Amino acid sequence: MTYLTKPKLHHPSLQPNQLGFTRRDYEGAISTLCAGCGHDSISAALIQACYQLDLPPHRIAKLSGIGCSSKTPTYFLGASHGFNSVHGRMPSVLTGANLANRDLIYLGVSGDGDSASIGLGQFAHLMRRGVNMLYIVENNGVYGLTKGQFSATSDCGSKSKKGVANTDEAIDMAAMALQLGATFVARSFSGDKTQLVPLIEAALSHRGTAFIDCISPCVAFNNHMGSTKSFDYVREHNEAVNFLDVITPRAEITTEYSEGAVQEVTQHDGSILRLRKLAGDYDVNDRIAAMRFLAEHAAEGEIVTGLLYVDPDAEDMHLHIKTVPTPLKDLNETALCPGSAALHKLNASLR
Amino acid sequence: MDDGARVTLTDVNDPNYFHKVVDCQWACPAHTPGPEYIRLIADGRYSDAYMINWKSNVFPGILGRTCDRPCEPACRRGRVEKEPVAICRLKRVAADYKDDIRDRLPGKGPSNGKRVALVGAGPASLTVARDLLPLGYEVVIYDGDNRAGGMIRSQIPKFRLPESVIDEEVNYILDMGAVTRLGQRVDSMEELLKENYDAIFVGCGAPRGRDLDVPGRQEAAANIHIGIDWLSSVSFGHITKIGKRVIVLGGGNTAMDCCRSSRRLGGESVTVVVRSGFEEMKASPWEKEDAMHEDIPILNYHVPKRVEHDNGKLKGMWFEKVKVELDEKGRRNLVPTGEPDVLIECDDVLVAIGQENAFPWIERDAGIDFDRWGLPIIGEKTLQASLPNVFFGGDAAFGPKNIIWAVAHGHDAAISIDKYCQSLDVADRPPPLFNLVSQKMGIHEWSYDNEVSNDLRYRVPLREKALALKDIKMEVELGFDPVLAFQEAERCLNCDIETVFAPKLCIECDACVDICPVDCITFTAPGDEEDLRTRLMAPAPNLTQDLYISDGLKTGRYMVKDEDVCLHCGMCAERCPTGAWDMQKFFLEMAHADAGHACHR
Numbered sequence: 038m039t040y041l042t043k044p045k046l047h048h049p050s051l052q053p054n055q056l057g058f059t060r061r062d063y064e065g066a067i068s069t070l071c072a073g074c075g076h077d078s079i080s081a082a083l084i085q086a087c088y089q090l091d092l093p094p095h096r097i098a099k100l101s102g103i104g105c106s107s108k109t110p111t112y113f114l115g116a117s118h119g120f121n122s123v124h125g126r127m128p129s130v131l132t133g134a135n136l137a138n139r140d141l142i143y144l145g146v147s148g149d150g151d152s153a154s155i156g157l158g159q160f161a162h163l164m165r166r167g168v169n170m171l172y173i174v175e176n177n178g179v180y181g182l183t184k185g186q187f188s189a190t191s192d193c194g195s196k197s198k199k200g201v202a203n204t205d206e207a208i209d210m211a212a213m214a215l216q217l218g219a220t221f222v223a224r225s226f227s228g229d230k231t232q233l234v235p236l237i238e239a240a241l242s243h244r245g246t247a248f249i250d251c252i253s254p255c256v257a258f259n260n261h262m263g264s265t266k267s268f269d270y271v272r273e274h275n276e277a278v279n280f281l282d283v284i285t286p287r288a289e290i291t292t293e294y295s296e297g298a299v300q301e302v303t304q305h306d307g308s309i310l311r312l313r314k315l316a317g318d319y320d321v322n323d324r325i326a327a328m329r330f331l332a333e334h335a336a337e338g339e340i341v342t343g344l345l346y347v348d349p350d351a352e353d354m355h356l357h358i359k360t361v362p363t364p365l366k367d368l369n370e371t372a373l374c375p376g377s378a379a380l381h382k383l384n385a386s387l388r
Numbered sequence: 389m390d391d392g393a394r395v396t397l398t399d400v401n402d403p404n405y406f407h408k409v410v411d412c413q414w415a416c417p418a419h420t421p422g423p424e425y426i427r428l429i430a431d432g433r434y435s436d437a438y439m440i441n442w443k444s445n446v447f448p449g450i451l452g453r454t455c456d457r458p459c460e461p462a463c464r465r466g467r468v469e470k471e472p473v474a475i476c477r478l479k480r481v482a483a484d485y486k487d488d489i490r491d492r493l494p495g496k497g498p499s500n501g502k503r504v505a506l507v508g509a510g511p512a513s514l515t516v517a518r519d520l521l522p523l524g525y526e527v528v529i530y531d532g533d534n535r536a537g538g539m540i541r542s543q544i545p546k547f548r549l550p551e552s553v554i555d556e557e558v559n560y561i562l563d564m565g566a567v568t569r570l571g572q573r574v575d576s577m578e579e580l581l582k583e584n585y586d587a588i589f590v591g592c593g594a595p596r597g598r599d600l601d602v603p604g605r606q607e608a609a610a611n612i613h614i615g616i617d618w619l620s621s622v623s624f625g626h627i628t629k630i631g632k633r634v635i636v637l638g639g640g641n642t643a644m645d646c647c648r649s650s651r652r653l654g655g656e657s658v659t660v661v662v663r664s665g666f667e668e669m670k671a672s673p674w675e676k677e678d679a680m681h682e683d684i685p686i687l688n689y690h691v692p693k694r695v696e697h698d699n700g701k702l703k704g705m706w707f708e709k710v711k712v713e714l715d716e717k718g719r720r721n722l723v724p725t726g727e728p729d730v731l732i733e734c735d736d737v738l739v740a741i742g743q744e745n746a747f748p749w750i751e752r753d754a755g756i757d758f759d760r761w762g763l764p765i766i767g768e769k770t771l772q773a774s775l776p777n778v779f780f781g782g783d784a785a786f787g788p789k790n791i792i793w794a795v796a797h798g799h800d801a802a803i804s805i806d807k808y809c810q811s812l813d814v815a816d817r818p819p820p821l822f823n824l825v826s827q828k829m830g831i832h833e834w835s836y837d838n839e840v841s842n843d844l845r846y847r848v849p850l851r852e853k854a855l856a857l858k859d860i861k862m863e864v865e866l867g868f869d870p871v872l873a874f875q876e877a878e879r880c881l882n883c884d885i886e887t888v889f890a891p892k893l894c895i896e897c898d899a900c901v902d903i904c905p906v907d908c909i910t911f912t913a914p915g916d917e918e919d920l921r922t923r924l925m926a927p928a929p930n931l932t933q934d935l936y937i938s939d940g941l942k943t944g945r946y947m948v949k950d951e952d953v954c955l956h957c958g959m960c961a962e963r964c965p966t967g968a969w970d971m972q973k974f975f976l977e978m979a980h981a982d983a984g985h986a987c988h989r
């Protein structure tokens with residue numbers, strides 16, 4: 038942890054975005070996590086992505102559970118809304134917030150303990166519902182905040198710092214998200230921002246539930262020999278399926294690629310996801326194939342990263358439950374309480 | 389790995405690498421360890437701060453008021469916010485608030501039997517004396533003036549530099565045991581050579597003021613004065629007043645001193661007139677500011693044409709208005725605008741259009757070669773003349789410069805003289821002494837104050853203008869008080885606390901990249917410098933600042949740090965989980981002839 042705040046002075050060439058904010062304006066309080074924590078790199082990637090997308094900080098809501106990962110929203114987007122909920126309960130609180138105010142951009146930040154252990158049920162149901170959000174799990178394979186117990190995403194056979202092997206099967210959260218109906222699923226690595234930043238940008242522009250499983254080494258408890266979530270191990274076993282460029286509706290298209298090597302996906306907001314294929318003929322629109330690909334490569338001990346699946350025509354919860362376009366919190370009393378006549382009418386229709 | 393790309397990996401064992409990062413020290417001709425003394429000032433250790441300065445630049449109290457401060461335009465702070473640290477005026481604080489430091493000064497060493505003559509008692513000669521006396525040389529200083537100090541005493545007006553400050557710092561050296569022959573001009577080099585000194589140092593300055601050649605100049609001579617002659621007459625009290633309306637010709641520091649002195653000797657309407665543009669003036673921006681603050685207008689693009697006089701009684705001066713035109717080679721030329729000439733009425737004219745070297749006392753057949761501009765042909769570092777026992781320094785060496793250059797020359801000449809007198813190779817220059825020491829005290833504790841101040845540059849308080857203009861000896865600047873000095877010192881970024889990278893320890897976690905407030909650090913694929921500069925976290929267009937390039941990382945990438953705007957805040961080192969970054973203090977001292985003799989207590 039650092040005691041001083043980050044100096045205000047910045048690089049003289051720092052550029053403001055369309056809204057007039059520099060990247061530094063998207064920062065938060067200085068991090069109190071351990072020096073070198075992967076979570077801090079994810080915070081930096083979120084800052085970079087929000088700056089590049091010209092997102093207005095005051096229109097973003099960050100919600101989290103409990104854990105080192107769940108603490109991080111304090112360390113980025115200092116001018117955004119924040120809610121630090123109960124352990125594993127970010128999904129329900131965020132769903133509620135989204136129901137009440139569908140106009141905000143929702144960012145759920147969680148850990149592998151928060152989402153794969155105590156919050157597994159909440160995680161599953163949120164994925165099913167298609168809540169419009171980016172759900173990011175900062176996955177270090179341990180309960181960092183409580184000093185490094187194995188979490189449910191820790192691989193079977195992975196060794197603790199003291200050398201004891203984990204004997205339980207691991208939950209693959211990306212595979213679960215695919216199975217449960219998330220319409221944007223990706224995996225990345227905190228140590229590779231060239232991959233992570235575009236994935237976050239794409240996820241933030243996705244309508245529906247976007248899930249990113251981001252492996253994030255814990256330098257204090259899970260970065261040793263024998264760990265399968267260490268910097269070295271992840272770098273050695275990383276199998277990226279594609280490289281993503283996000284082209285926002287405003288941006289000019291400049292780079293050209295040879296045919297066949299590129300797959301383009303246009304999302305509902307007009308953003309184009311341009312994927313340079315790295316692994317053969319991987320198709321990001323094929324959910325079943327994605328699940329098979331993950332399973333096969335997991336069996337070989339490889340960590341598949343990149344954009345695994347996207348449904349460009351995805352719908353979100355509000356479409357499913359037919360809420361009015363106006364955020365509920367903006368409806369006045371007469372709209373929300375149409376009176377006893379309306380109630381009688383409704384009751385009568387159900388008889 | 390890098391396909392044979394030309395890459396200059398950084399060699400941190402080369403003292404120049406980290407020295408260059410300390411921008412102010414690198415830019416200082418005497419390489420004064422700026423941040424070291426600034427920290428001592430912040431700490432209230434004024435005497436220690438003074439001694440650091442005294443060793444490097446010999447005249448901290450004088451330079452703290454008058455230095456041309458090449459360090460300030462170079463100061464890193466000016467690249468990350470509006471203005472550099474007030475490095476120069478902080479030096480004055482050390483001099484103003486120090487205790488009696490006389491017992492920390494070196495004395496004359498036991499005689500080594502060698503005798504050296506110094507011609508001129510300006511800063512160059514005095515520096516030679518200061519370096520040679522502790523080694524046991526007998527040093528004999530000649531000067532035509534009755535008091536030592538050179539132009540520091542004869543030219544710089546007392547409202548900028550009080551006499552007491554000159555006396556104090558000149559006497560520190562004379563009291564070491566120099567033999568002075570003041571009031572004794574050397575009229576012949578040949579005669580001096582006959583006195584069998586082991587070496588002779590020529591520090592006689594550039595004493596001739598350039599004159600103006602326009603019609604009427606000679607007729608109205610009674611009220612047209614050469615700037616530097618007039619200033620020395622003012623300094624020595626021979627001149628005490630001037631007419632109400634004064635024109636000062638020229639845009640250098642002599643002109644600035646002439647116009648400000650005139651304001652104090654009765655000049656009510658004083659105008660500075662320069663041929664070229666305001667920007668092109670030789671005077672430093674702060675000198676121009678000081679003049680304008682004293683209600684002195686500066687008129688540019690006016691070329692003097694002729695003197696208006698009535699039977700030799702000066703009436704005014706005619707000027708032609710000009711503008712800049714670029715010729716086909718892109719050179720600036722001043723061409724008439726075609727507007728009618730302008731008459732400026734006046735009672736006196738001060739001509740401050742340049743200074744020249746003159747060595748009328750050196751016989752041209754004495755064995756000392758001169759070039760076609762009349763300057764001695766000497767070794768650039770050795771300062772040795774074609775006659776091997778003669779050395780030049782200060783304004784006499786390469787034409788008029790300033791005090792700090794005179795001091796730097798003095799140090800270099802003393803090394804040469806010492807080597808020459810021992811029959812050693814004069815060209816073999818001693819390397820600077822340097823070391824690099826970790827400043828880590830605890831996980832997040834450093835032995836320096838790494839918090840970066842957001843304060844803008846503090847102004848030095850001035851004496852009220854009406855009072856200041858009344859007395860030519862009244863010092864205008866009041867200097868920083870200890871509180872202001874502390875606040876200004878805190879603006880220093882501690883550029884000498886270097887970021888030192890140990891690739892073997894790095895786990896490439898990106899923590900340093902993420903935290904760096906100025907985006908200095910990048911981990912990227914190998915390449916040569918030109919290529920690397922195009923793909924860093926932030927643009928690196930400043931080619932005068934190095935890239936710190938390191939290989940040896942597990943992934944085969946390079947760590948590249950652009951030194952340009954690093955704040956030396958230590959955040960990278962605090963964030964590094966493995967200690968791959970460390971903050972280490974780089975201390976470099978130039979070699980001086982008396983190294984190991986001076987102030988070792």
Ligand SMILES: Cc1cc2nc3c(=O)[nH]c(=O)nc-3n(C[C@H](O)[C@H](O)[C@H](O)COP(=O)(O)OP(=O)(O)OC[C@H]3O[C@@H](n4cnc5c(N)ncnc54)[C@H](O)[C@@H]3O)c2cc1C
Binds near residue numbers: 456512575645
């Ligand atoms: C008006 C004016 C203002 C200046 N202001 C500044 C300033 O603010 N800051 C700054 O850094 N620099 C300033 N300078 C420049 C600075 O004064 C000189 O660069 C510096 O003094 C040069 O030092 P020096 O040792 O080479 O010689 P000088 O200081 O010129 O000393 C030479 C000495 O040699 C003596 N001498 C000459 N010939 C003989 C001889 N034949 N025999 C015996 N003695 C002889 C002279 O009497 C003189 O005392 C200023 C110069 C002028 C003219």
Ligand SMILES: Cc1ncc(C[n+]2csc(CCOP(=O)(O)OP(=O)(O)O)c2C)c(N)n1
Binds near residue numbers: 124182
């Ligand atoms: C209801 C409840 N149960 C248990 C805890 C203790 N606890 C705090 S954080 C945590 C695990 C956090 O792990 P993870 O989400 O992976 O976060 P990390 O610290 O690894 O980033 C646990 C079990 C708690 N705070 N609340």
Ligand code: SF4
Binds near residue numbers: 472
């Ligand atoms: S910030 Fe301090 S150390 Fe750096 S150049 Fe300026 S005065 Fe020197």
Ligand code: SF4
Binds near residue numbers: 907949954955959
């Ligand atoms: S000391 Fe480190 S963190 Fe601070 S500006 Fe320099 S490189 Fe960046």
Ligand code: SF4
Binds near residue numbers: 965967
């Ligand atoms: S913080 Fe340290 S270990 Fe991490 S990348 Fe920087 S130098 Fe390497």
Ligand SMILES: [Mg+2]
Binds near residue numbers: 150175177178
């Ligand atoms: Mg965890």
